[in-house]
Amino acid sequence: MRLIPVPRAKTGCISYIIADGAAGTCLVVDPPEDPTAVLRTVDGLQARVVEVLETHTHADHVSGAHHVGQMLGVPVRLPSKSQATYSHRSYGDADALRVGDVEVRALHTPGHTADSMSLIVGGRALVGDALLVGTVGRGDFYPQGIEELYHSLFDKLLTFDDELMIYPAHFGPRHGLPERTSTTLGEERRTNEALNQKTKPEFVRYMSEGWPPKPQGWEEIVERNLKG
């Protein structure tokens, strides 16, 4: 199994390719509106894309999932809680997705968005924006977001071992984040302020204060991403 991050400095977003080298097949996760870099990476692997996946409905950038799916003639798989209106397959909590011999286990980790999913594959976790390097994704896009994020983090992601490698969907200064694109669960357990809130009320208070404004035009971006 190979997991290849494709970061984009300009937007601070990260797409991923999960490939089974032996089978010559791969999944593309969270492709951007301009998928050139992702598709170039796929070409370099000499792999065939079998499906395009989204971890969640993005509110900060236009997704390329529907476009890439159409262009390559492959299905797009969206979280079962996604409100998307274009034709797609769904996946939900505890589903096992396959690419060649590689199994990808899905975990519903809502909070940043109601449909947010994490993907566990070979000791690694693609966590969307549930968990980021040194912080967590904002939980104020919908009313129950912060409480749901608490349970996704403390009852789901933090049950894994320290060695679990964490691959978020954002990095870099545009999002107030470090340049690093990955971390470990152990490092975050030790150093991440959000994860060191002692109680649920403390976490809710922490997540409710001091966050920058939501991305400009986020409601229109969500609407566009749902239409595909």
Ligand SMILES: [Fe+2]
């Ligand atoms: Fe997001």
